């Protein structure tokens with residue numbers, strides 16, 4: 521993760537916060553709900569939602585733990601925290617948020633029954649250090665639920681190629697987030713175990729994600745981590761790249777004009793012994 525510091529990452533997500541998960545695409549919420557099912561949250565539990573963003577996990581988690589439980593969301597993006605805090609207040613939800621680093625959260629030991637981290641761990645400079653911290657803040661017998669991405673949809677390979685020429689060598693890792701400890705379910709499972717967890721299980725699921733048309737995908741791709749790739753493109757090339765992406769997506773259109781991405785997600789559940 522060299523050359524893209526934690527602070528730069530937080531600022532990137534500041535720029536996405538306004539439209540993050542708000543563009544009519546069933547994505548983060550779908551995966552959050554499945555994560556909660558797999559972790560099996562029950563009423564009364566104390567939950568930490570690491571890298572909470574706009575609350576895709578936090579809000580359904582608060583509903584499931586009920587009045588007797590609690591959810592704390594932490595994130596390093598001030599914009600995410602500010603907007604999610606306002607939503608919590610407006611919706612009168614039993615949750616709170618705090619501006620805090622996910623890798624070294626300043627939280628007491630054994631304070632939570634469950635730690636959740638949806639699409640966050642691969643942004644950390646040292647993912648195993650993050651996992652170790654999450655193990656530390658769990659009470660004995662507690663559990664963690666983490667989502668990561670699996671293999672990319674091969675039908676969309678040519679779209680990814682469009683962005684590659686603009687990625688400098690020091691950011692090459694961003695094109696290979698399924699490498700190293702994220703390469704396979706087994707490699708990630710071993711990383712989770714090396715952080716102290718036991719009873720680690722992972723499953724991979726493929727979920728179709730629908731966009732109204734290719735332009736909808738482009739707009740959506742600016743609203744989350746993919747924005748990083750758009751921002752690497754010089755201003756005077758942006759329109760040409762946009763046209764290339766539209767051209768690559770054109771053959772993928774369904775009869776109704778939409779395009780569908782087959783998104784593979786890994787759900788990992790682990791325990792503190």
Ligand SMILES: C[S@@+](CC[C@H](N)C(=O)[O-])C[C@H]1O[C@@H](n2cnc3c(N)ncnc32)[C@H](O)[C@@H]1O
Nearest residue numbers: 533548571572573576595596597621622638643
């Ligand atoms: C892809 S979003 C996922 C948000 C949410 N969990 C969801 O499923 O919609 C990643 C989030 O992690 C946050 N993040 C990235 N690096 C972080 C760090 N070092 N500490 C805390 N949050 C971080 C970003 O600000 C962003 O809100």
